[in-house]
Amino acid sequence: MKALRFYAPEDVRLEEVPEPECGPDEVKLKVKACSTCGTDVKIFYNGHQNITPPATMGHEIAGEVVEVGADVNATYGAEWKPGDRAQVIAAVPCGDCYECNKGWMAVCQNQTSVGYQYDGGFAEYIIIPRQVLKVDGLNRIPDNVGYDEASAAEPFACAINAQELLGIEEGDTVVVFGAGPIGCMHIRIARGVHKAGRVFLVDVNADRLKMSADAVQPDEVINGAEVDVVEKVMELTGGRGADVIITATAANVTQEQAISMAARNGRISFFGGLPKTDPFIKCDSNLVHYRQLHIHGANGSAPEHNKRALEYISTGQVPVKDLITEHIPLERALEAFQIVKEGRAIKVTVVP
Structure with missing residues (x-):
């Protein structure tokens, strides 16, 4: 499959990599939309302390479930099945530390992130790790919300x-x-x-x-x-x-x-x-x-903020569709970074 991989500052490559395999406590998504933000541009030019190259970038993700690990539904009380539409949190709290137990998941001291410690969404497929499922960080997309809109729920959650x-x-x-x-x-x-x-x-x-x-x-x-x-x-x-x-x-x-x-x-x-x-x-x-x-x-968001973002989009209380002014295929993903850097669009979404 194709994936946009970070190797070093200003060395980001679109390349063929093996399609990831789904473990028993994981979910595999076919990525339908992965939006870009200023953080992606910063990573492109400066890297990030939590990224170990080579790594697939992208953290504003929505897609279709194509495989559900054998233990997922029983372990996490979920009911995921192939064909379900899902949005993914980016900031992943541990669920166990002092802050998480106080309900302060946005400032979890052990926070990890999709697109950083875990391969991200500028790819054709992505594995949702057990850490995301453990904190209920895979969210169902309402029927009236598009994949591009759902991918914008992650930054929306930070604003909430x-x-x-x-x-x-x-x-x-x-x-x-x-x-x-x-x-x-x-x-x-x-x-x-x-x-x-x-x-x-x-x-x-x-x-x-x-x-x-x-x-x-x-x-x-x-x-x-x-x-x-x-x-x-x-x-x-x-x-x-x-x-x-x-x-x-x-x-x-x-x-x-x-x-x-x-x-x-x-x-x-x-x-x-x-x-x-x-x-x-x-x-x-x-x-x-x-x-x-x-x-x-204000540091990121908690899983509950992502759910609320999807709800606000679905009800029309806070529309986002018109803010996504560019849709770019994965093959041209590097162009998206330049568009964001130059401020030539409001929101740019990469569509694998």
Whole structure:
């Protein structure tokens, strides 16, 4: 079968590999869609500490069950059979550590990941390991949800996790930094699930900002390359600031701006991780103190967030179909990375 394999930074190859065999406690999927994200681009250029080359990349996966291990249904209380449609979690908690037992699976200290420790979805077939099945991480795709939409449930789940921590209230003014697919999802979740009030979208790439704004229709579009973002948000809010700010981009300055523009009792999500070579920001501690600000990290998602994402997509509460603006065959998967890097599409899905 064909698979996109990571060997070293900037050495990623589409090659023929043996079709994987399904063990007794595993499920085999025929991959129908594997979406791409900025993390895939980072891995392409920089590698990752949890990837041992050669390894198949791809972690936003949906497919059709083609084989079910003999022990799966009895061991995990599942009822999987060939022909079932399934979406796969990416972040795999252990289910046994302190954090998992507290219900904090998104920050499991023993977390592993599909597309990292386990071969991923930029391939014709994938094996779902027992670790995924153990934590109920293989999810049925509702009948009215396409494979491409289901593959977007994984990043969607990460956004759900972040917004739960923020406690967005009806009518809150929300600022989202980053006009990529995850920024678009944040806007739709804030509105569709939490009934936010005005929502502002910020980016420095004018083309990407327009493309995403056309799709999700924020109340205000702010080009950070042209205006002082903090000053603009303060102007738009009558000097009060934003109730909720989500930095869905790997830029240090956005986190600093988020603190400066937050209203009293404002909630901030540092959703996008910063480069490991430059992970520090300047923080006016007095703003945090006197405005009583709440600053949250957001790390991936738990299996339950993936299920909720599929539910929101299925009910139409948070649509994602129109955010998938490119479908690319596996043979051209490397092009998908370039499209994502250049911001020429909202969401790119690879179709084996």
